[in-house]
Amino acid sequence: MGNMGENTKKESIVNQGVSFKQIGPSESERRKWLIACGATGGAAAVAAGIPFAVSMAPSEKAKSAGAPVEVDISNIPPGGLKTVEWRGKPVWIVRRTPEMLESLDGLDSKLADPKSARKEYPTPDYAKNTHRSIKPEIFVTVGICSHLGCSPVSKFVKGAGSDMGNDWPGGFLCPCHGSTFDIAGRVYANKPAPDNLEVPRHMYVTDSKIVIGRDENGEA
Ligand code: FES
Numbered sequence: 001m002g003n004m005g006e007n008t009k010k011e012s013i014v015n016q017g018v019s020f021k022q023i024g025p026s027e028s029e030r031r032k033w034l035i036a037c038g039a040t041g042g043a044a045a046v047a048a049g050i051p052f053a054v055s056m057a058p059s060e061k062a063k064s065a066g067a068p069v070e071v072d073i074s075n076i077p078p079g080g081l082k083t084v085e086w087r088g089k090p091v092w093i094v095r096r097t098p099e100m101l102e103s104l105d106g107l108d109s110k111l112a113d114p115k116s117a118r119k120e121y122p123t124p125d126y127a128k129n130t131h132r133s134i135k136p137e138i139f140v141t142v143g144i145c146s147h148l149g150c151s152p153v154s155k156f157v158k159g160a161g162s163d164m165g166n167d168w169p170g171g172f173l174c175p176c177h178g179s180t181f182d183i184a185g186r187v188y189a190n191k192p193a194p195d196n197l198e199v200p201r202h203m204y205v206t207d208s209k210i211v212i213g214r215d216e217n218g219e220a
Pocket residue numbers: 145146147148149150174175176177178179192193
């Protein structure tokens with residue numbers, strides 16, 4: 001499993017060595033990613049032949065969809081966002097700062113599904129919490145809007161320093177039709193997007209490595 005997907009996946013990091021004040025991914029970075037994914041959307045499937053222990057053997061359906069990918073998260077700085085490809089989709093891993101996590105408090109009444117109860121993009125039980133993650137600081141999500149599939153942009157600058165209004169706590173904006181999400185991918189109420197950003201099945205291999213597309217219950 002050690003080399004799972006390591007040679008085939010694309011990844012990028014923004015916000016290197018910076019804090020909550022900075023923005024990522026940029027518009028150009030996002031476009032570049034989408035173009036790259038469009039050109040090589042099947043890249044993740046290349047790893048489908050990697051053997052697994054029998055007890056964790058993926059189903060035929062899972063294999064055809066694309067193998068799990070292993071991601072080194074040790075090089076994501078506080079406030080940084082790393083993008084990797086899984087099944088042709090961009091998956092974001094955000095290392096949230098304490099300030100970012102605090103921004104989640106008190107938002108429930110403004111959100112469409114604050115408890116991640118909706119079933120369209122079912123949230124794994126281990127992410128059915130305010131921060132929607134296994135470890136509070138590490139957020140893993142599919143960077144695709146639940147409305148019509150655009151890729152949101154991160155708007156991590158909060159308050160008056162942002163272009164999102166003085167009370168903006170930081171989060172994500174889908175530029176296609178204006179849906180907004182908090183820093184845990186929870187969609188705000190009365191927006192076109194009907195659901196929160198998807199949290200894919202994932203698990204920790206070590207403190208610095210995660211696998212996307214598989215957890216203790218099997219493959220996605
Ligand atoms: S695709 Fe995101 S708001 Fe429409």
